[in-house]
Amino acid sequence: MGEDKCFIPKCEGTTPLDQALSSPNFPYYEHLRAQLCSYLPQNLIDQIDRCFFVADFAHKDQKRASGEPYIIHPIAVATVIAQLHLDVESIEAALLHDVVEDTMVTEQMIEDEFGANVRALVQGVTKLDKLRFQDYKEAQMENFRKMILAMTKDIRVILLKLADRTHNMRTLGALRPDKRIRIAKETLDVFVPIANRLGISEIRQELEELCMASIYPTRYRVLKAAVTRARNNRKEVVTSMLTAIKNRLKESNIEARVLGREKRLYSIYRKMVQKELQFSEIMDVYGFRIILKDVDTCYRVLGQMHNLFKPRPNGFKDYIAIPKLNGYQSLHTSLIGPHGVPIEVQIRTEFMDQMAARGVAAHWAYKESGSKAVSTASQKNAQDWIKNLIDLQQSAGSSLEFVEDVKTDLFPDSIFVFTPDGTIYNLPKGATPVDFAYALHTDIGHHCIGARVNHHVFPLSRSLQSGQSVEIITSSSACPNAIWLSTVVTSRARSSIRQYLKGLRSQECQLIGRRLLQNALRPTRIESLSEEQIKSIVENFNEPNIETLFTDIAMGNILTVAVVKFLDPDSHKHHELPVKGTGGMPFTYAQCCMPIPGDKIIAHIAQGRGIVIHNINCKNLRENERGPGKSLNVSWNLPVTANMDFKTSLFIELENRQGILSEISNAIDIAGSRIESINSDLKDEKTFLINLIITVRDRLHLAAVLRRVKAVPNVITIYRRR
Structure with missing residues (x-):
């Protein structure tokens, strides 16, 4: 331990600023330092100078994928934290968040130098790379679980993680395309909803834009160009409306800040996808934000705006009286401006505007300024959410179960x-x-x-x-x-x-489980279980005895249909269904792999969704979902399927030319199939990727359809989604 403590140089006789200035990387730190000086006292700036020196020394031989000094990343993360006006411990943890994982600095060194709180924050953000997991997904689940649990102790952990992810997303260009897309999708699935749930729109909006640019680069460029053209075409109209709003407020002696607001690209894209609209059909690309001193004035200004421009029917939302789940408050109204140009006006107080931008992070800004207004709606909602997370952790049986429950709770x-x-x-x-x-x-x-x-x-x-x-x-x-x-x-x-x-008491669980199984067995010829049957059931479902089996049935860990199928393999004969082996229970076909007769299939027992039929090679089915009690061995009932149609998904890559879609449609029709839905995407300037959902009877029929479509000129390749 003595050697470890010597690793961080003490530099006796020099000030923290002298130490920071001695670094060749000080110019990268200078901008952050100036920002910190705008809201933190000098004694705390000295602490951060020392912290920069330690982080810079620890990372001195390391480079990022771009070739730049590694210290640029911790400084950038600390800059995002500083923009949220967080406290000194958050800034120090941002500068040190990678030293334990990537350098010889230990958690104990951090505590000795900067205190237990900074150590806890760094510990919460640190990944679990040194542990051994079965696969990448399990590692990600455990990392996420650890991050969320650390957040329940100190919510600044998630703010640090969001800042870390923001800078990583800004610098994705140095990575391979497949890694860029994977990180961007993970960000969109996990971190964007968390930022939204905590009301931090500044970070959420930037992450959404960066994710779209990485996942759909062509769509992003095309949409950005369309917005730029629309902005230039409407520039004079928007300017005149801004002037009209300001003049009306001045005439009414209302003091306000009025800002022009352009809708974010990702928000426009999501609206186009969800409502299946062209860009020209998106009406409210531009809007205005009116920021006032108090709530009463917000409602007065709403009346002034409805007198100035005509309101659109059903275009008003009062998020002041009824805030959003993340604490967001504002009045929203859609209006028809001059020349029929639609606009959206947001009306809110200065305090609401800060909450909308920083959400729960604004708590520290007010705390640092000495204000007592720290019990904000965002803060209360975040605290309630964290209480829920603690309950989830106590009741969850695994990392996977915990993460799925948290994601469910992140509904926007x-x-x-x-x-x-x-x-x-x-x-x-x-x-x-x-x-x-x-x-x-x-x-x-x-x-x-x-x-x-x-x-x-x-x-x-x-x-x-x-x-x-x-x-x-x-x-x-x-x-x-x-x-x-x-x-x-x-x-x-x-x-x-x-x-x-x-x-529940064990006896009650066993009684419930026993009754559930008896009810499930009623349609079969089995009236009571013999000792031999009990022994085989217990062995097959890896239970120590029949009592624990009943308990697991009562808890929902094992479905009765799986036990019935094991006891009576011919139970499906009572029902003429397309799939044999489901015990006569209703089922659905998985939309991820869309199985058709001829495919080898497996029935997954999904909690809350019942039985779902998958292709046996479906990548969405994990190994732990294929065991007894979680899946059933099933097969196609070919006499029944002979006269049925099944949906499957095809991807066609083609060179665009006039009439090619009509020829593809005709080829599918000649092959005896029909198109259920069609989507297209631009792969590059000359190539399109078409996604078709078509109907087929079985794999032989599908092969005939593929041959017909391949024969169409300019079709490059065609394949089925797995």
């Missing part, structure tokens, strides 16, 4: 419903009365037996809609139902139900 879309006394609750889209019951209180959820929506009896499994009034009916003798796990969507409800079920 939400609804609002009312209690009978008018209190508003935000819930994810698709939430049921059971989700609402657990949102009110865990005990109300546990004892829920029914619901009334708008004074009418409402099924517990049906999704709620925005604006509904919900009343929960309870009974002291009621308890959670395992079936609820397949319908609830909030992590709080799911974790509470799991915790209750895990806490």
Whole structure:
């Protein structure tokens, strides 16, 4: 340990600034330092100067993939943190976040030099590369789990991770194309929703733009050029509207800041995809933001804007009275400007504008300035979310289960419903009365037996809609139902139900499991289980005894259909279904691999979705999802499938020319198939990639279709999605 402590030089007799100035990389640090001086006192700047010197010394021989000194990355991460006006510990952790992983500096050295809090922050951001995992995905799951759990102790961990990911996304150009796309997709799937959930729009919007540029570079360039053209064409109109708004506010003696606002490229792209619109059909590309001193003035200005320009029907949203799930507040109104140009106006206070940009991170800005206004909507929502995460961690059985629950909780879309006394609750889209019951209180959820929506009896499994009034009916003798796990969507409800079920007395679980299995066996000829059958079941499902099997059935870990199929392999004969071996249970075909007769198939028992038929080589099925209790061995019922059509997906790469799509459509028609849907994407200037969903009877029929399409001139290649 003595040697370790000597690794960080002390430089006795010099100031921290002298140490920083001695580094050849000081010019990279200078801009960050100037930014920090604008909001931190000098004694804290001295601490950060020392921290820069230590980080620079630790990384002195390292280079980034671009060939630049590695210290540029920690400085850039610290700069993002400084833009959010976070505290000194966050800045120090940003500068040191990679030293434990990539250098000889240890966590103990960091604590000795900069304190336990900085050590904890660095520890939370550090990846788990030194551990051994079965595969890359498992490693990613465990990294994500560790990051989220560290965040529950200190939310600054996730802010550091978002800043780290932001700079990595800015510098993706030095990586291979496949790695760029993988990192960008991971960012879009995980980090963008987290930034949105915490209300940090500055980071969320930049990450979305960077992800789009990496995943869809051609679409990004084309859309950017279209927005630039539209901006130039409407420049005079937009300027005149800005002047009109400012003049109207001046006439009304309303003090305000008015800003022109251009819709983000990713936001435009997402709207085009979701609503299947051309760019010319996107109306509100431009808008204005009016920033005021208080809430009352916001509503006054709304009236002024509706007098100045005509409002569009259904174009008004009041996020001040009913904030978004992440705490965002503002008035939004869509208007028709001069020459019929549609615009969106956002009206908010200065405080709301800061919350919209920085979300939960704004808490530290107010804390540092000495303001007492730290109990913001963003902060409260973030704290509630973190409490949910702690509950999830306690009830989750594995990293995979935990991560899936967290992702479920990151839904960007939400609804609002009312209690009978008018209190508003935000819930994810698709939430049921059971989700609402657990949102009110865990005990109300546990004892829920029914619901009334708008004074009418409402099924517990049906999704709620925005604006509904919900009343929960309870009974002291009621308890959670395992079936609820397949319908609830909030992590709080799911974790509470799991915790209750895990806490049931063993005898109760066994009794529930036994009854479930008896009910499932009723349609078969099996009335009671013999000792030999019990022994074979226990061995097949890797259970120590029949009691634990019943418990796992009650907990939803093993589905009764799997046990019935094992006991009665011919149970499918009672039902003439296209697939044999499902025990007569309903099933769906996986959309990822779209199996057709002739493919080798497997039935996956997906929690909440029932039985899903996959191609046996489908990459979306992990090894742990193929074992007993998680899957069934099935096969095609060929006499039944002979007269049926099945959907499958084809990708066609072609050189574009007039009439080629018509020829492809004609070839498919001649082959006895039909097109269900078609999508196209520009691969490069001359080549298009067409995605078709077509109907076929089996693999032989598909081969005939492929031969016909391959014969069409200018078709480069055609293949089926696996």
